Amino acid sequence: MEIALKMSDIKKSFNGVPVLKGINLEIGKGEIHALLGENGAGKSTLMNILGGIHQSDQGSVELFGNKVSIPNPHTSKNLGIGFIHQELNLVSDLTIYENLFLGKESTNALGFLEKKKMVQETSRVLELLDVHLNPKLLISELDVSMKQIVEIARALLQDSKIIIMDEPTTSLTEKEITKLFTVMRNLKESGYSIIFISHKLKEVLSICDRYTVLRDGELASSGDIKAVTEEVLAKYMIGKEMSSTEQYVARELGETLLEVKNLSAQNSFHNIHFSLRKGEILGFTGLSGDGRTELFETIFGFRTRYSGDILLKGEKVKVNHPKEAVSKGIGFVPKNRKENGIVKDLSVLQNMTLSSLKKFTNPLFVNQKKEEQAYQVYQQQLNIKAVDIHSSIANLSGGNQQKVILAKWLEADMEVIILDNPTQGVDIGARNDIYQLMLEYAKKGKSFIILTSDFSEIRRVCDRVFVMYQGEITAELEREEATDEMLMIYATGARMKEVFTK
CATH class of the missing domain: 3.40.50.300 (P-loop containing nucleotide triphosphate hydrolases)
Incomplete structure (x- = not known):
């Protein structure tokens, strides 16, 4: 050669x-x-x-x-x-x-x-x-x-x-x-x-x-x-054997936190119904162009033109800006982290505490020591690898940036966290760290929505999965039903299962 x-x-x-x-x-x-x-x-x-x-x-x-x-x-x-x-x-x-x-x-x-x-x-x-x-x-x-x-x-x-x-x-x-x-x-x-x-x-x-x-x-x-x-x-x-078995652990779920009724947006998605309970991990899957990203950007306030209802804890809300979504307890890990997830001019530490800054400030200054203590918790839980947490987050690998974004929303104490392609560009070890953390926080009552085209990801952590095709939900499946074959049938629009509104 x-x-x-x-x-x-x-x-x-x-x-x-x-x-x-x-x-x-x-x-x-x-x-x-x-x-x-x-x-x-x-x-x-x-x-x-x-x-x-x-x-x-x-x-x-x-x-x-x-x-x-x-x-x-x-x-x-x-x-x-x-x-x-x-x-x-x-x-x-x-x-x-x-x-x-x-x-x-x-x-x-x-x-x-x-x-x-x-x-x-x-x-x-x-x-x-x-x-x-x-x-x-x-x-x-x-x-x-x-x-x-x-x-x-x-x-x-x-x-x-x-x-x-x-x-x-x-x-x-x-x-x-x-x-x-x-x-x-x-x-x-x-x-x-x-x-x-x-x-x-x-x-x-x-x-x-x-x-x-x-x-x-x-x-x-x-x-x-x-x-x-x-x-x-x-x-x-x-450096060690990696188990390929499911990480899922059944949990007792609480009250309904988020409910969507008849939500539609022109050229994006149509007649969407679903609900999310406290401590639940929902999956949304499909193929490219299925409308799931646009759907949850709407729920988070990135997009404001829609019809239908969004309810939080049974109360109708209108979210016109991401800032309003955050104030209502909704966090969002976007698909394109470099453009929409991180602030390149800020440090690793500043990015992590950006959405919970009030916790670390008094009228005069930011308590950096307190910030560093909070970072250490997530550094250990997520195995974040950063040489210098006071240098730009742009210096981190993509997977470590993703971990910092997730830590940001956990530290901000969001009740609902939406993750769009959460393990995109993330190595196999880091994926397991993220999955494990989600399951641990779900057990404590946090709720997660995962948007992913990776069917194995659905089985690793989700309680239920909604399949979308060309802007519509074609199936709502319990995790036991969510085989690769069934997910692909509904993701390609070959079949539509009756989805009952709740």
């Missing part, structure tokens, strides 16, 4: 804390290589060194047998390394070809744009991927998988030979994932190398050739993907 990339004895510390402790990584030419590890294991730091964002304290990088220095992202791109981030970096109001050539437009001798040439070059690159798209289509007209493919096309246009894909399937449907994997296999056959970062171990086993697992900044294992199972990879990632 020809070695495309070799990273040797890579070490990196931040503020004196070791993050990478001598990592070795080899990627073959024409290989799809899985880079695995829990949130905070060092994957992002290692890839940021390869991408020129960080510089290693020690170690070397070789590309196709030649030792290289990567002092900045520009050098990384010029060396043939393409980085496709989890949050796609495309301009929706521009066309495909305009995005591909953004910042490096082709011009003639007089300085005029050579649009025809850029369109032809875009078509050539898309054909390499066996994708048939009109280069003049707006990015806003594409589904998420096609946006991923446009990012790949941009990397190829930059003559990338090694492509880093960070959690590329997080927001994709099964059909879109299949489409993306076809493109990845085409790239592999053409000799391109792909570093595939994912927490979805089934996908890793289906698409990758070899794997490398990092744990706490060290190399935990590497080898041929055919020689391992999901359970073995999970053990390497967390």
Whole structure:
């Protein structure tokens, strides 16, 4: 196997804390290589060194047998390394070809744009991927998988030979994932190398050739993907056996806290009825575009145009703003945490106490020691990994950011917490931490609503599940009825079960 990339004895510390402790990584030419590890294991730091964002304290990088220095992202791109981030970096109001050539437009001798040439070059690159798209289509007209493919096309246009894909399937449907994997296999056959970062171990086993697992900044294992199972990879990632059994524990439920009657919003959802009891964990599932996110953004006050009734403890309420929802005891962990869940300019600690600031303030100042004491409770319960809680939350891995957001609402003592894709981009160990905490707080009387397309997540924690299709509830199922088969039947609209209003 020809070695495309070799990273040797890579070490990196931040503020004196070791993050990478001598990592070795080899990627073959024409290989799809899985880079695995829990949130905070060092994957992002290692890839940021390869991408020129960080510089290693020690170690070397070789590309196709030649030792290289990567002092900045520009050098990384010029060396043939393409980085496709989890949050796609495309301009929706521009066309495909305009995005591909953004910042490096082709011009003639007089300085005029050579649009025809850029369109032809875009078509050539898309054909390499066996994708048939009109280069003049707006990015806003594409589904998420096609946006991923446009990012790949941009990397190829930059003559990338090694492509880093960070959690590329997080927001994709099964059909879109299949489409993306076809493109990845085409790239592999053409000799391109792909570093595939994912927490979805089934996908890793289906698409990758070899794997490398990092744990706490060290190399935990590497080898041929055919020689391992999901359970073995999970053990390497967390350092112990991970039970795949359900975590669910039956509980005695209390009074009805939240009730929704005949709730509708144009082009989003229709005739929604459901109720939530004290201490209950409800699941809402379906496929992309089913309307569940829009439904609960309405209940939380992000969206204010709707008909029907929302009742809290039997009393009709009208929530016109998230601030009002919080005042009524409703918290919301959004799907897109980087845009809507965290405040990047604030520290880890400030983000956690943001919704409960009154607890930590007097007329003159914020009691930081009291804040730190509160943080320690959730740090232990959720195993939050943060080198410096007074530095920006943007420095944390996505999974640890998610834990801080959940801790924020628990500390704010919300009676109802809505979680939209709560384990998106979260490793297997962190998922179990989140599930366990939810079950513990549900036993104490907290109520949770989980919006998820992961059917296994439903079975791990939910008491009941509502299935949605094209803005309507097609089924209300008790947890014993919620098999993969039944959930998929109702999620695709193949059948509708009578849902009784309560």
